[in-house]
Amino acid sequence: MMKSIPGDPFTDNKALPPEIHLALRAHYGLEDSLSTQYLRYLTAISTFDFGPSYRYKDLTVNDIIQQGFPISATLGLEAMVIALIAGISLGVIAALRRTHWIDHAAMVSATIGVSVPSFITAALLQYVIALKLGLLPVARWGTFAHTILPALSLAAMPTAIIARLVRANMIEVLHQDYIKTAKAKGLPLFHIIMRHALCNACAPILPFLGQLTANILIGSFVIEKIYGIPGLGQWFVNSVTTRDYTVVMGMTIFYSIILLSALFLSEKLHQFLDPRIKEKQ
Amino acid sequence: MLPILEVKNLIVSIGSKTLVKEINFCLHKGETLALAGASGSGKSTIAHAILQLNPSEMKASGEILLQNENLLRLPERDMQHVRGRKIGIVFQNPMTCLNPTMKIGKQIVEGLIYHEKISGKEARERAIEFLDLVKITNPKVRVDQYPHELSGGMRQRVMIAMATACRPEIVIADEATSSLDRVTQTQIIELLKEIQNKTGVSLLLITHDLRLVSRSCDRVLIMQQGEIVESGFTKQIFESPTHTYTKALMEACYA
Amino acid sequence: MISTREKFISSRAGMIGLSTLFVIVFMAIVGPSLSGQTYYDTHLALKNQPPSLQFWFGTDDLGRDVFTRAWYGARISLFVGVAAALIDAVVGMLWGGIAAFSGGKVDEIMMRIADILYALPYMLVVILIMVVLGNGIGSILVAMTIVGWISMARVIRGQILQIKQEEYVLASIALGANFFHILIKHLLPSATGSIIVTLTFTIPAAIFVEAFLSFLGLGIQAPVASWGTMVNHGLPALNYYPWRLFFPALLISATMLSCNMIGDALRDATDSRS
Secondary structure, eight states: OGGGSSSSSTTTTTTHHHHHHHHHHHHTTSSOOOHHHHHHHHHHHHTTTOBBBBSSSTOOOHHHHHHHHHHHHHHHHHHHHHHHHHHHHHHHHHTTTTTTHHHHHHHHHHHHHHOOOOHHHHHIIIIIIIIISOOOOOSSOOOHHHHHHHHHHHHHHHHHHHHHHHHHHHHHHTTSSHHHHHHHHOOOOOHIIIIIHHHHHGGGGGHHHHHHHHHHHHHHHHHOOOOOOTTTHHHHHHHHTOOOOHHHHHHHHHHHHHHHHHHHHHHHHHHHHHHHHHHHH | OOEEEEEEEEEEEHHHHHHHEEEEEEEETTTTEEEOOOTSSSSSHHHHHHTTTTTTEEEEHHHHHHEEEEEOOOHHHHHHHBBBBTEEEEOOOHHHHTEEEEEEEHHHHHHHHHHHHHHHHHHHHHHHHHHHTOOOHHHHHHHTOOOOOOOOOHHHHHHHHHHHHHSSEEEEETTTTTSSSSHHHHHHHHHHHHHHHHHHHHHEEEESSSHHHHHHHEEEEHHHHEEEEEEHHHHHHHHSOHHHHHHHHHHTOOO | OOOOHHHHTHHHHHHHHHHHHHHHHHHHHHHEEEHHHOOOOOOOOGGGGGGGGSSOBBOOSSSSSSHHHHHHHHHHHHHHHHHHHHHHHHHHHHHHHHHHOOOHHHHHHHHHHHHHHHHSSSSHHHHHHHHHHHHHHHHHHHOOOOOHTTTHHHHHHHHHHHTTTSSHHHHHHHHHHHHHHHHHIIIIITTHHHHHHHHHHHHHHHHHHHHHHHHHSSOTTTTTTOOOHHHHHHTTTTTOOOOHHHHHHHHHHHHHHHHHHHHHHHHHHHHHOO
């Protein structure tokens, strides 16, 4: 599909005289037939060699991934942790205090969280907390403080989604008979929630975790741009706009691997938490 | 006979509807008392009221005295000490009353662990003991299984084990055998009676099955639409029922 | 028994959302003509002005009127959002409907295809297609709808599988009505509730995707004003000229929020369980 894009990575570079253009194409093997190119690429991929970047002559795609991945991974994981903890807590509290104002407030914030796009939340946080109040650094990367605002911006939407899910599940779980049994045994409410309700209420979130990862991954493109973070997201966006197609392809494949692993992991976790699932299979 | 639980002027209502009207009765130590009646007569409501298990929309007034304490007025904290420890309860539907994602051994001794803080190892041993007491075969294997791996009858035995784990003085069986087949029903009732013989626990059986009542209960209270219409010793009631409803019920049961 | 409409009206959030949306749509149609400016005229001498009597939302870095651009952008974003959602809906309805009604092998194959497509990370696919197709509204619509119809298809299929067994459907079949007749005249109308609810949630998602793409530089480009491009250009100037970011951001959020509130209220109103 990438090959169908008109032009090649060098068409933007107007300063290139035609002979050098041709030579460059030959060097990168672009003159060979389409099928040869495809085959060559596939073999390279199986050894995890994603090839060189066309834009940045001294970098290979692997280099780029190595540089950017740790940064994006830290950001992503932080956001996920925030989303899970905040989302679950909010959902549980809202479910316990139904019809109370806390429930309404929590659900309204959740709806807002789902509606306001992450890049707007990011811009807002940046403006209010970093620029106007000067509490946290505005951009770039380096210390833990640098990770707070970006992680919060990334986590906003997932938190809202998780909170809504958990609340709905929790309300259903609390109506179950086994909760009544637990109460009849004289167990205190806190214990009942932590041991009985929580597990069962959170289990349905797991299949969603795969999507959550995708969400955070995509969100990182925008968040990294806003906060000037040199992670994979920025590289990907740049490579897309400059038609650096080995980078685009390589990163797409890399991302797909991550997403598939996340999906696989979440399924395994779900089986672990709810033993009935294994039986059904 | 010593009264161990006294219910005086109990009224339970929800909104403007009265579910249970002015109920008065006594449960004596070591006896088996039956609360019998058709569904909707309010028997389960009474059972739930004893342990404050009714939804908060239901209001209860009157007195339920256990050792001179009115259970209806007890704050939640103290209620937790009564539930499980002084009064145990077995519900009707064993399939939904057990947590599907927790091993049954754990569920049996959970109350024990929480109240007496025994170690994990000791808890497991106690669980196996209880499983044996309720006549579940192969307790060492079963203790690590999940509810869906057991049959209905076995699950109900687990429920009984749970209800008796902390050695309560009273065990309430709320339609405990209604969802089981006849053979298993008999076995479960026998198990309860055996436990009663061993430990002297008082049983409150809630049921719509008069045959069950005639075989296993000392006294019976017949309920209709929230009121007790007849009460007395089983033998007497069955030989010469006085109230029309009682007669109708018996006819329906022995038809 | 209260009707669905009454249930919806009783939801405060739903009504707030509906009214807000009306205002936005109204302004989208009328706004640009109100201000007396165009979205492309530049007033270089007056660039980066804060909101004033002449320029109600201020001016941007090329001296263009933010107010007009914002409502012009509303037209574009709303159009893209609704168009994408409708295309998704139609494709989804047909796919899901045919699959569910046919049953058997056809159903299996169709849904298997849908499952495979669904596994692809949506945004990545959209981005890649945008790269291939280039910028512009047409490309955005294609990119969004190529995979976007799947959730609607699933919802429809679920509904139709339920309704398929109803008596009036069987009666229709017995009378010899043909496949499409039954599908369109009987089955789909019964699923209307779910269709509308799903539609109401697809629209804000589509608006978000358009804004996201434009923000990354992949969608609509300047000088055409879409909310996404305005946010993109307004961001670097956040510290000095915040109004350039504030208004499009506010409008995006308000639109998406209203649609979500309407969707929630609609879902509660049509839910037979509540």
